[in-house]
Amino acid sequence: MYKEDWLTSSLIAGSLSCNPVLVRKELATLKEGGLIESKEGKNGGIRILKSADKIYLSEIFNLVKGSDTVLSSLKNKPNPNCRVGKQINIKLDTILNDIDNAISNELQKQTLEEFKNQF
Amino acid sequence: MYKEDWLTSSLIAGSLSCNPVLVRKELATLKEGGLIESKEGKNGGIRILKSADKIYLSEIFNLVKGSDTVLSSLKNKPNPNCRVGKQINIKLDTILNDIDNAISNELQKQTLEEFKNQF
DNA sequence: ATATACTGTATTAATTTTTATTACAGTACA
DNA sequence: TGTACTGTAATAAAAATTAATACAGTATAT
Incomplete structure (x- = not known):
């Protein structure tokens, strides 16, 4: 070794x-x-x-990303007495998760080996 | 008015x-x-x-996003004497733009009106 | 065995980014 | 003509990220 x-x-x-x-x-x-x-x-x-040819970029993305969604950690605290505010984070979270999945799908098109071979 | x-x-x-x-x-x-x-x-x-039913969420995304890519502003400054470092930001930028497009496509599935009607 | 050079991890400091505050010129309304 | 807005700049505060320091634990080589 x-x-x-x-x-x-x-x-x-x-x-x-x-x-x-x-x-x-x-x-x-x-x-x-x-x-x-x-x-x-x-x-x-x-x-x-x-093996790099078995590692899709999506795998790296999902590991590094962790449990939060990529575009926001939804730290806003809207008024819970508001009809919209009460639900907005739940609705946004759906979209944010869809976005994460879209990114993951995009990154599944390329392996680390393929990325490396560009150089 | x-x-x-x-x-x-x-x-x-x-x-x-x-x-x-x-x-x-x-x-x-x-x-x-x-x-x-x-x-x-x-x-x-x-x-x-x-009209909200003519505004796709992708339109808002692309406006707010501006000219940077969403996942990075590529502020890293790798060694230009390195064969990889010299090209890495160009190659990464391709991926980052693909990601922005993937997000935009995802957000094109819903209008602001549709989002609003969830409440 | 013992010095060396790593990882893993915690703590604190420095830097950068984001958000808030203050201030005020310009504008439209009543 | 006073009032209540936008638009924008400049500065301050807060939050997030990154760096620095320190050190216990561990494997290697001599």
Whole structure:
């Protein structure tokens, strides 16, 4: 097993121009989703676990997205005594979920391998 | 012409629990798009210009969205000496635009009138 | 065994973005 | 001519994101 197999969070962070801790946090999500694995200790790091041609961009999207809808976390607090306000968030949430699904469907058209091969 | 025809930014802001100035700014976009009209001066305000059953939610989305893509403003600045970094934003932008289009298509399924009638 | 270099995670600080506030010129109405 | 709006700019406050620091736990190599 070569050292180069494992990318460190520092290396990735350098490439992205961001903080290694942020990388480790975000990648924890991909790890939970089974897309990558990580190894602690010296010469450790992160590497892809699932074959890139089996990873659709939608899978990454849905993992990273988490439980919120993408376009809003619906933090507005309308008047519950208002006939519309009482229901608006429920109705909006339906649309927001439809949007998430539409995005997911769009991203299902391309695998990570296909994306990679553009370069 | 009745006073009630024109909603003031304060009234709308109250209903949304936000600031009237914010409402006036956002609605300026809808005005440019021809969805609403506004009247200055006493008893002025804002009212819908186009019939709600002719306004698809996609139209509102595209106006409010502006020129950026929804999921990112691509403010990352990858290394231009990197073979991937050099092109990544162009390739990502393609996907981000596809996503915007997918959202727009989804929102084209419903008019404002149909949304309103849920209440 | 022991120094080294990683992950994982928590806490706090800094930065950026969003929203609110204040102010006021311009306008239409009564 | 006073009043109540919009439109817009400038600044302040709040919220969200990102960065920095710290350190326990762990695997490797010597």
